[in-house]
Amino acid sequence: MEPSGPGDRSPRGRANRPPRADRAAPRGPAGRVQPVAYLYLLPAFAFFAVFAVAPLVHAFKLSFYEWNGITDQSWVGLDNYVTVFTDPKVRAALWNSVILIVFYAVLPISVALAVVGLMARVRIRGRTAFRAVLFVPTILPLTVVAVAWRWVYAPDGPLNFGLDLIGLDFVSRAWLGDFTFALPSMGMVGTWVTFGLVFVLFAAGVQKIPPELYESARLDGAGIIREFFAVTLPELRGEITVAMILTVTAALRNFDLVFVMTRGGPGTNTEVPSMFIYRSVFQIREIGLGAAIGVILMLELLAVNLAVLWYRRRGDLSA
Amino acid sequence: MIESRHERRFVHLVLVGASVIALYPFVSIVLLALNPPGKRVSGFTIPSTISFENFTLAWQRGGFAQALFSSAVVAVTVVAASVAFSILAGYAFATMRFPLRNTLFVILLAGLMLPYEALIVPLYFDFRSLGLLDSRWAVILPQIGFSVSFGTFWMRTAFWAQSGGSLVEAAQLDGANTWDILRRVLLPVSGPAIMSLSALLFLFAWNDFLLALVLLPQNEAAQTAPLALSFFAGLRRGGEPSTIAAAALLVAFPVLIVYIVMQRRFIQGITTGATKG
Numbered sequence: 001m002e003p004s005g006p007g008d009r010s011p012r013g014r015a016n017r018p019p020r021a022d023r024a025a026p027r028g029p030a031g032r033v034q035p036v037a038y039l040y041l042l043p044a045f046a047f048f049a050v051f052a053v054a055p056l057v058h059a060f061k062l063s064f065y066e067w068n069g070i071t072d073q074s075w076v077g078l079d080n081y082v083t084v085f086t087d088p089k090v091r092a093a094l095w096n097s098v099i100l101i102v103f104y105a106v107l108p109i110s111v112a113l114a115v116v117g118l119m120a121r122v123r124i125r126g127r128t129a130f131r132a133v134l135f136v137p138t139i140l141p142l143t144v145v146a147v148a149w150r151w152v153y154a155p156d157g158p159l160n161f162g163l164d165l166i167g168l169d170f171v172s173r174a175w176l177g178d179f180t181f182a183l184p185s186m187g188m189v190g191t192w193v194t195f196g197l198v199f200v201l202f203a204a205g206v207q208k209i210p211p212e213l214y215e216s217a218r219l220d221g222a223g224i225i226r227e228f229f230a231v232t233l234p235e236l237r238g239e240i241t242v243a244m245i246l247t248v249t250a251a252l253r254n255f256d257l258v259f260v261m262t263r264g265g266p267g268t269n270t271e272v273p274s275m276f277i278y279r280s281v282f283q284i285r286e287i288g289l290g291a292a293i294g295v296i297l298m299l300e301l302l303a304v305n306l307a308v309l310w311y312r313r314r315g316d317l318s319a
Numbered sequence: 320m321i322e323s324r325h326e327r328r329f330v331h332l333v334l335v336g337a338s339v340i341a342l343y344p345f346v347s348i349v350l351l352a353l354n355p356p357g358k359r360v361s362g363f364t365i366p367s368t369i370s371f372e373n374f375t376l377a378w379q380r381g382g383f384a385q386a387l388f389s390s391a392v393v394a395v396t397v398v399a400a401s402v403a404f405s406i407l408a409g410y411a412f413a414t415m416r417f418p419l420r421n422t423l424f425v426i427l428l429a430g431l432m433l434p435y436e437a438l439i440v441p442l443y444f445d446f447r448s449l450g451l452l453d454s455r456w457a458v459i460l461p462q463i464g465f466s467v468s469f470g471t472f473w474m475r476t477a478f479w480a481q482s483g484g485s486l487v488e489a490a491q492l493d494g495a496n497t498w499d500i501l502r503r504v505l506l507p508v509s510g511p512a513i514m515s516l517s518a519l520l521f522l523f524a525w526n527d528f529l530l531a532l533v534l535l536p537q538n539e540a541a542q543t544a545p546l547a548l549s550f551f552a553g554l555r556r557g558g559e560p561s562t563i564a565a566a567a568l569l570v571a572f573p574v575l576i577v578y579i580v581m582q583r584r585f586i587q588g589i590t591t592g593a594t595k596g
Binding site: 032033034035036037038040041043044045047048050051052054055056058059062069115118119121122123124125128130131132133134135136137139140141142143144145146147148149150151152154156157158160161162164165192195196197199200201204205249252253255256259260273274277278280281282287290291294295297298301302305 | 326327329330331333334337338340341342343344345347348351361362363400403404405407408410411412415416417418420423427430432433434436437438439440441442443444445460461463464465467468470471497522525526528529532533536544545548549552553560563564566567568570571574575578582583585586589590
């Protein structure tokens with residue numbers, strides 16, 4: 001086994017390298033092989049293998065069986081996967097999770113980019129204070145967030161009260177019980193939660209952009225819009241990649257908000273895959289189906305992550 | 320920087336607006352909870368007299384003393400074990416050479432993409448057959464298993480930054496063994512990285528809901544705070560909005576404290592950790 005890339009270097013080569021390069025590019029350690037390393041890895045890998053890898057294998061296995069959790073399991077091949085893609089309820093849940101991506105990822109990323117684009121042009125007073133405040137929604141337990149927003153959206157809650165106050169009383173409604181608005185209302189909570197994270201990432205990224213880039217853009221006569229597309233957006237590509245991965249993951253995994261705010265209702269309007277997984281164990285007792293949805297969810301996340309990373313890499317090459 | 324005054328004012332207005340939106344839902348339940356229980360509250364009402372009775376009610380009815388204790392036990396155990404294991408593994412990946420090094424690292428890193436929603440079904444049945452269902456171990460053990468991926472990645476980056484200097488090499492030349500180098504050379508200078516990691520893992524562990532919901536279905540004594548909150552908020556009978564709001568604040572309180580104390584470190588951690596990933 002050969003260590004890859006720059007790690008494979010003689011000790012002498014290492015000593016000669018300038019210290020700057022040392023910091024810029026992390027590399028594998030040089031020197032002789034140290035078998036004691038496995039001892040250091042043992043605890044982490046033991047827990048990872050027993051509580052992450054083994055359940056994953058078990059999930060795959062369960063997904064090929066029909067089982068109510070008590071009597072014998074019977075092999076059904078791909079039946080559970082067929083159900084995932086044909087059962088209207090499960091499909092609705094999968095589709096909802098895709099719609100939630102708009103609210104969890106697209107919306108906060110667009111808004112944060114716009115705000116950060118503006119911020120790049122001026123000196124901000126109280127930058128750290130704004131950052132700290134805007135980050136608060138991201139750190140709160142989602143169960144607490146759900147309770148807070150249930151109140152905001154309640155029929156006699158602040159949102160309706162505010163709408164009535166400004167004469168929009170025809171808009172006010174029981175937001176989370178409304179067949180049209182329940183999902184978007186839930187989605188907006190997701191936007192609220194992820195915005196802070198995305199904003200903090202972008203705000204840190206924008207500070208790392210060399211001011212010369214902006215100066216030369218301005219010398220070329222770039223206005224605020226062109227400056228944004230010519231400097232801010234391309235320079236933030238790395239941060240946008242990370243933000244995409246984190247927020248899309250949050251959208252697809254969403255469980256806590258749904259469980260506490262709507263339990264999937266009204267009807268199946270806010271149903272999501274993870275709710276089905278929960279139900280498969282505790283209510284409908286179709287363990288194989290729950291496992292299959294879990295596997296699909298995992299593959300979906302894997303596909304999204306790889307797509308984002310692939311797109312990023314391609315962008316880097318063409319740039 | 321060229322900047323117009325209008326632009327500056329506009330940007331600050333946007334930020335203030337965003338801050339109000341970020342804080343309002345939380346502030347709204349604070350205001351709600353401070354009303355005396357039973358009082359009909361709606362909209363933007365600011366309580367005329369401040370009453371903490373909702374907090375006492377929630378505390379008594381929701382079993383939050385027990386739940387907060389349980390959450391603390393779970394979170395502290397998870398953080399202590401995960402951080403310790405991550406330090407050891409991160410150290411090996413950062414400073415040692417051994418066969419399969421990169422392969423093992425990639426495997427561990429893949430754990431970052433693993434949603435535990437997908438593992439919850441097998442975990443339920445595995446723990447059931449082991450007789451661990453409804454014990455705190457049922458939430459502690461998997462959380463350690465999921466946290467070591469992130470933690471190892473984190474500590475490897477931290478040790479890399481440190482071992483870039485000549486300290487480690489000098490110690491190696493002196494004939495120090497790997498354990499001494501970790502303990503005497505690297506750990507003393509890695510305090511900040513370890514603190515950040517602990518704070519983040521504490522947050523994840525404290526906020527976890529799904530694992531507790533599925534793996535602690537019947538044991539009230541082991542219920543964690545978010546789980547107790549969801550049950551309390553689901554109860555329609557005693558469930559007055561103002562008391563539920565107070566319960567939510569009890570659950571949020573420890574997290575807020577950690578955040579306020581560690582705020583700067585948190586944000587730094589998130590930004591550097593995420594962009595290096």
